[in-house]
Amino acid sequence: MSARMVLLGPPGAGKGTQAARIGRRLGIPAISTGDIFRAHVAGSTELGRRARAYMDRGEYVPDSVTNAMVADRLAEDDAASGFLLDGYPRTADQVDALERMLSERGEALDVVVEITADADAVVERLLGRAAEQGRADDTEPVIRRRLEVYAEATAPLAAIYEDRGLLLRVDGMGGIDEVTDRIMAALAARLSV
Ligand code: ADP
Numbered sequence: 001m002s003a004r005m006v007l008l009g010p011p012g013a014g015k016g017t018q019a020a021r022i023g024r025r026l027g028i029p030a031i032s033t034g035d036i037f038r039a040h041v042a043g044s045t046e047l048g049r050r051a052r053a054y055m056d057r058g059e060y061v062p063d064s065v066t067n068a069m070v071a072d073r074l075a076e077d078d079a080a081s082g083f084l085l086d087g088y089p090r091t092a093d094q095v096d097a098l099e100r101m102l103s104e105r106g107e108a109l110d111v112v113v114e115i116t117a118d119a120d121a122v123v124e125r126l127l128g129r130a131a132e133q134g135r136a137d138d139t140e141p142v143i144r145r146r147l148e149v150y151a152e153a154t155a156p157l158a159a160i161y162e163d164r165g166l167l168l169r170v171d172g173m174g175g176i177d178e179v180t181d182r183i184m185a186a187l188a189a190r191l192s193v
Helices: 015-026 033-042 046-057 063-074 092-104 119-133 140-154 156-163 176-191
Strands: 004-008 030-032 083-086 111-116 167-171
Touching: 004 015, 004 156, 015 030, 015 083, 015 176, 030 033, 030 063, 033 046, 033 063, 033 083, 046 063, 046 140, 063 092, 092 156, 111 156, 111 176, 119 140, 140 156, 156 167, 167 176
Parallel strands: 004 083, 004 111, 030 083, 111 167
Antiparallel strands: none
């Protein structure tokens, strides 16, 4: 099945977990810009060095850097007939860049899923993950900043995609399986999967 999808939602909404599960079910790669950046940081590449300063503060990496990285990733063979983007686009400029990348290939997005979550729950989840995984940007002040940046720069993207008739909203509160089932049901109604 060929689906070109974007997953939106605040930090801590469970995007990464759900992206991997939905990608597996649909047979498309789940592409997480956060994971790609972290791999570059771990490998001490030039890109990692540039991205790290932003990530450590909870700020977004500049669009030019992120857009080029995503264009490279989408050019790989496994993304030819579908993909699920997790954590991209996050700015209006990235929305336009993605549209250009796809239209150059004669493609367009099929659907955008927004996972919603209440603010207190996401802070609690992220602090829990900090204790388990020790991610560098999961400290309380940086979490707060990531949520602010999301509200300012990324939350408005849902309205852009809603205007284009692409948006599905799914409640991200509840168990992992429950949320996966909700997303799959919403997609089934939309994509006939
Ligand atoms: P979360 O959504 O939980 O904050 P991610 O793993 O998706 O975490 O992203 C971690 C960091 O990577 C972000 O705070 C940001 O610095 C950087 N990043 C990831 N995706 C993007 C993007 N599309 N544009 C700019 N920066 C990004």
